[in-house]
Amino acid sequence: MRENVIDELARDGYILDPEAERFVLAQSNPFNFARGCIDRMEERPLVITMGHLRKVCIIEPDRDARLTEEAATDYDMGPKEYANGDIVVLSDITGMSDCNASVEGFATYFQDRFQTLKGLLQRRRDLVGSTTIDRALDSNRLxxxxxVKIIGMVNEVKDCRSGGDCLDKEDETGKITVMIPKESRLANESILPDEVIGIIGKPISRDKKLRADTLIRPDVPHGSGMERRDLSSVIGFMSDVHVGSNTFLRRQWEEMIDYVRQEAPNIGLEYLVIPGDCVDGIGVYPNQEEELELDDIFDQYHALSELVKDIPDYIHIIVQPGNHDAVRPAEPQPAFSGELAKMFDSSTILLGNPSYFQVEGRTILSYHGKSFDDLMASVKGLSYANPIGAMKEMLKRRHLAPIYGGRTPLAPEKKDFLAIDQVPDIFVTGHVHGAGVDHYNGVRLINASTWQSQTTFQKMHNFNPDPAKLMLVHLGNGLVQVVDFNS
Ligand SMILES: [Fe+2]
Ligand SMILES: [Fe+2]
Structure with missing residues (x-):
């Protein structure tokens, strides 16, 4: 474990000089300590030295170093190791929220989003030599x-007077208009406001604009994801249980639990993830009360916790909230707390939405998927019947909720927890009540199924769910099995 810490940090883009490496490895929990320090650094240095560490932690002889400020105790609520250390939470808003719901707060949030995604774009070979917008607009260079190559956040996409699209792009140095002529092959791209993209284009000195030739998204490198490892465990994904609704599929759920109880030891099933909409909630959509079997939110969670108790104790269960659950609707959403958390026993790990966690060293990004509602409406070619397509668009943009101001409320946290800042081995979502499996540049994509049949609301919108499927992924070879409980 200790030897893996340096590799793990390097994989996240952090390199320690030999002195800092020795110091970090001497701490009782090196990975958590290093991540705690890095999260507190104002700048992310390329090589972390003792000088950088001293600015963010207190070093006392013969004692573990402590993080500075009262945040030292805060950090204990961040990355955690559970059980036998096989589950490590890498990123989760729970206990880490420092959002500032003001204009300044949103400005800070978008700056962090910009810097994170810009960092990913700068690592791309095709953007080597990119310049800032003020330099691109320099009269002599024009x-x-x-x-020229520039990286910027899209402010607005509008029609150009000359035809085609015009993007207003911005970075920390200035603004520029980028023209996409209608005959260009880029004219078919769905470029979203607040997306961070790279553009290679020809400067037009007369009106200080850029005509785009190439659009570059941060994307996931080819050949990412799971290489074979000597692991035998299996992880299962099942989403959108919607306990409390009269459309909850109790018989199929019970058959699934019977399967898990009988087969888990044979197939090596040791982990289960429920990425949100655990209960149906109250007042989530118009006239919902007419379809509720349990109209008290605590009764719904109590019923859920009883259902989960039927799963054998040796299976670790990870439970996250979704847009129907009783936490703040703004994303990132923290884990269930207080009375709700007390209902679950110790084999259940409550995490926020989204969360990055590692299971036996495999990195999993789990996000409920509310932003599908915005992506389906804005990206050409997407539909609710193809959630996997929307997941690929998220990976290309390296963001779980690229559109702000639509149907996905975002909390202005100082750090953008919705940025896909590490490439996961497995990326899982729920929300659309579909069931999809695919891969993208090596990343396993799972849209976990639901345990709710068609609601009146879905019928009105002509949406047919694909319920009662348990998705299983082998952590050693990445093979996926879908077990169907519909028959
Ligand atoms: Fe749902
Ligand atoms: Fe949902």
């Missing part, structure tokens, strides 16, 4: 440069 006259002579044949092509």
């Amino acid at each position: 006259m002579v440069e044949k092509s």
Whole structure:
């Protein structure tokens, strides 16, 4: 475990010099300590030295170093190791929220989003030599440069007077208009406001604009994801249980539990993840009360905790909230707390939405998927029947909720927990009540199924769910099995 810490940090882009490496490894929990320090650094240095560490932690002889400020205790609520250390939470808002719901707060949030995604774009070979917008607009360069590369956040996408689209792009140095002529192959791209993209284009000195030739998204490198490892465990995904609704599929759920009880030891099933909409909630959509079997939120969670208790204790269960659950609706959402948390026993791990966690060293990004509602409406070619397509769009943009101001409320946290800042081995979502499996550049994609049949609301919108499927992924070879409980 200790030897893996340096590799793990390097994989996240953090390199320690030899002195800092020795110091970090001497701490009782090196990984958590290092991540705690890095999260507190104002700048992310390329090589972390003792000088950087001293700014964010207190070093006393013969004692573990402590993080500075009262945040030292805060951090204990961040990354945690559970059980035998096989589950490590890498990123989760729970206990870490420092959002500031003001104009300044949103400005800070978007700056963090920009810096994170810009960092990913700068690592791309095709954007080596990119310049800032103020330099791209320099009069001397505009006259002579044949092509410039810039990275910026899209402010607005509008129609150009000359036809095609015009993007207003911004970075920390200035703003520029990028033209996408209607005959360009880029004209078919769905470029979203607040997306962070790279553009290679030709400067037009007359009106200080750029004509785009190439659009580059941060994306996931080819060949990412799971290489074979000597692991035999299996992880299962099942979403959108919607306990409390009269459309909850009790018979199929019970058959699934019977399967888990009988087969888990044979197939090595040791982990189960429920990525949100655990209960149906109250007042989530118009006239919901007419379809509720349990109209008290505590009764709904109590019923859920009883259902979960039927799962054998040796299976670790990870439970996250979704848009029907009783936590703040703004994302990132923290884990269930207080009375709700007390209902679950110690084999259940309550995490926020989204969360990054590692299971036996495999990195899993689990997000409920509320932002599908915005993506389906804004990205050409997407539909609710194809949630996997929307997941690929998230990975290309390296963001779980690229659209702000639509149907996905976002909390202005100082750090953007919705940025896909590490490439996961497995990316799982729920929300659309579909069931999909695919892969993208090596990342396993799972849209976990639901345990609710068609609601009146879905019938009105002509949506047919694909319920009662348990998705199983082998952690050693990445193979996926879908067990169907509909028959
Ligand atoms: Fe749902
Ligand atoms: Fe949902």
